[in-house]
Amino acid sequence: MFLTRRFKHCPSCGSQVAYQVPADDNRERATCTGCGAIHYENPLNVVGTLPVWNDQVLLCRRAIEPRHGKWTLPAGFMELGETTAEGAARETDEEAGAQIELQGLYCVHNVVQVGQVHLFYRARLLSPVFNPGPETLEARLFREDEIPWDELAFRTVRETLERFFEDRRRGEGYGLHSADIR
Amino acid sequence: MFLTRRFKHCPSCGSQVAYQVPADDNRERATCTGCGAIHYENPLNVVGTLPVWNDQVLLCRRAIEPRHGKWTLPAGFMELGETTAEGAARETDEEAGAQIELQGLYCVHNVVQVGQVHLFYRARLLSPVFNPGPETLEARLFREDEIPWDELAFRTVRETLERFFEDRRRGEGYGLHSADIR
Numbered sequence: 001m002f003l004t005r006r007f008k009h010c011p012s013c014g015s016q017v018a019y020q021v022p023a024d025d026n027r028e029r030a031t032c033t034g035c036g037a038i039h040y041e042n043p044l045n046v047v048g049t050l051p052v053w054n055d056q057v058l059l060c061r062r063a064i065e066p067r068h069g070k071w072t073l074p075a076g077f078m079e080l081g082e083t084t085a086e087g088a089a090r091e092t093d094e095e096a097g098a099q100i101e102l103q104g105l106y107c108v109h110n111v112v113q114v115g116q117v118h119l120f121y122r123a124r125l126l127s128p129v130f131n132p133g134p135e136t137l138e139a140r141l142f143r144e145d146e147i148p149w150d151e152l153a154f155r156t157v158r159e160t161l162e163r164f165f166e167d168r169r170r171g172e173g174y175g176l177h178s179a180d181i182r
Numbered sequence: 183m184f185l186t187r188r189f190k191h192c193p194s195c196g197s198q199v200a201y202q203v204p205a206d207d208n209r210e211r212a213t214c215t216g217c218g219a220i221h222y223e224n225p226l227n228v229v230g231t232l233p234v235w236n237d238q239v240l241l242c243r244r245a246i247e248p249r250h251g252k253w254t255l256p257a258g259f260m261e262l263g264e265t266t267a268e269g270a271a272r273e274t275d276e277e278a279g280a281q282i283e284l285q286g287l288y289c290v291h292n293v294v295q296v297g298q299v300h301l302f303y304r305a306r307l308l309s310p311v312f313n314p315g316p317e318t319l320e321a322r323l324f325r326e327d328e329i330p331w332d333e334l335a336f337r338t339v340r341e342t343l344e345r346f347f348e349d350r351r352r353g354e355g356y357g358l359h360s361a362d363i364r
Contacts, residue, residue: 007193011212011221014191014198024316027261030193039193043260044224045299078225079209083292083362084299105358108287108301110265117227117266119290134206176287176358180265 005030012037043115047087048075050107050160051100053125056141057161060095062153063137070153073120073160074098076135088121096139097131100124103174107163109156110180118156122164122174155181187212194219225297229269230257232289232342233282235307238323239343242277244335245319252335255302255342256280258317270303278321279313282306285356289345291338292362300338304346304356337363 007017007030015034022029022038030039050073051058059071074095078087085102092098103122110117130139142148144165152158156179163177189199189212197216204211204220212221232255233240241253256277260269267284274280282305289302312321324330326347334340338361345359 009191009193009196011189011191011193011199014196016196017193040259041262042226043262045227077222078299080223080225080297081294083294084290085292085360085362105290105360108266108290110267112263112265115262117260178267178287180267 006041007039010034010037011039041115043117045078045084045087046075046116046118046156047078047084047091047121048073048118049088049092049100049102049121049123050164051092051096051098051123051125053128053141056128056143057147057164058096058098058125058130058139059142059147060132060139061137062135064135067153069137069151071148071151071157072153073157074136074139075118075120075157078119084119085121088119088123092123094133095136097133098139099126101126105176106174107156107160107177107179109159109178111156112180112182118154120156120160188223189221192216192219193221223297225299227260227266227269228257228298228300228338229260229266229273229303230255230300231270231274231282231284231303231305232346233274233278233280233305233307235310235323238310238325239329239346240278240280240307240312240321241324241329242314242321243319244317246317249335251319251333253330253333253339254335255339256318256321257300257302257339260301266301267303270301270305274305276315277318279315280321281308283308287358288356289338289342289359289361291341291360293338294362294364300336302338302342 010032017030019028074092076091100123107120132139192214195217199212201210256274258273285304314321
């Protein structure tokens with residue numbers, strides 16, 4: 001579940017907060033009992049890429065929790081000061097050390113239970129040589145029939161890979177895909 | 183600018199926080215000097231619609247700051263527990279009281295300076311009758327030559343409207359658009 005009611009104290013003044021519905025709102029918000037500040041909790045973006053080299057795609061085996069040891073596309077939380085595309089490229093560099101040319105936004109998947117939106121860009125690998133960072137045990141290329149479907153870390157990764165191989169077989173281009181995962 | 187360093191106290195225990203780079207990270211994070219918890223700050227999603235009735239689009243005049251009195255597409259912060267599409271539909275109901283059929287995701291604009299991603303869906307209006315909520319002074323339909331270009335609230339609204347009228351003139355469908363606004 002997403003982390004609702006995670007505020008116990010006010011990040012501004014340190015007083016205790018109470019969850020109550022502010023005037024002209026319709027949801028409970030963390031409201032400071034001291035300074036009156038209201039603190040909102042909202043979904044976060046995870047940004048990543050689907051890097052392709054000829055008929056292979058790049059997956060990374062996770063060296064961190066959650067899903068330690070499982071395979072994922074390079075992705076992570078979008079940071080302040082960057083665009084979704086810049087964040088996707090940064091994560092690809094940090095997790096895989098892969099050289100890429102970023103292509104179009106390919107998937108926007110909602111993961112409602114954890115309060116996340118996962119955005120994946122297609123990317124063209126410029127080299128099949130990788131230099132994975134500390135969050136990755138191993139980065140390697142997989143042909144479709146080699147994908148470790150039962151060892152994927154996240155459902156949005158599975159969804160993105162399934163759509164990609166379908167689109168590739170169909171040969172009519174790579175439009176935007178969205179899925180709601182609950 | 184986006185609100186970096188907005189944590190002064192730990193939301194968990196109320197102790198003071200220090201901004202420092204955690205082990206195995208490369209950015210300063212709000213780190214509690216008491217319990218050690220790390221609190222992240224990330225971009226937020228604004229979700230909305232571009233509602234269309236024949237050759238007209240729906241705009242709302244804002245009854246709230248920022249940009250009180252300016253015209254906008256119905257949109258607002260995505261909430262926990264909903265998808266991007268559900269949030270866009272909710273905001274359209276709350277701000278305009280408009281009956282719509284939601285269509286495809288149309289724009290994903292990054293507004294880096296304020297740490298926001300604006301996602302707009304196209305929508306088909308089912309009725310030209312609106313029932314604006316307290317955040318809206320007025321909701322009405324505009325033909326292209328009536329759009330109050332100099333009185334629009336946000337650059338992402340301008341960008342979305344410009345792309346829409348271009349795509350409509352071209353008559354080749356409504357693909358996804360992205361713009362980075364800095």
